[in-house]
Amino acid sequence: MPFSFPMRVQVFGSVALHQYLTDPYTDVTADFEGAPSTADSMVIPVGLGQTEFRTAIGFEVAGENGWSGGFQYTWAFSEHADAGFWSLGFTKNF
Secondary structure, three states: OOOOOOOOEEEEEEEEEEEOOOOEEEEEEEOOOOOOOOOOOEEEEEOOOOOEEEEEEEEEEEEEOOEEEEEEEEEEEEEOOEEEEEEEEEEEEE
């Protein structure tokens, strides 16, 4: 068993507001594999929005032998996007 007693459980949360200082659009450039070198690249503008709000909540369990594991849910949204994702991680200190 990777954990030994005593174990530490930490619950955490975060809130962030990201404000882009430049144009809220970014250009995604792509080329086709095997296309002739004379073919122009595709440039697709992607609107990210000027401001993004991000929040997360999760927990981490750590044992005194250097092992820890955690679980987190993050939700981010802006003018043009809305996404939520789960994270699971394990670490071992050396």
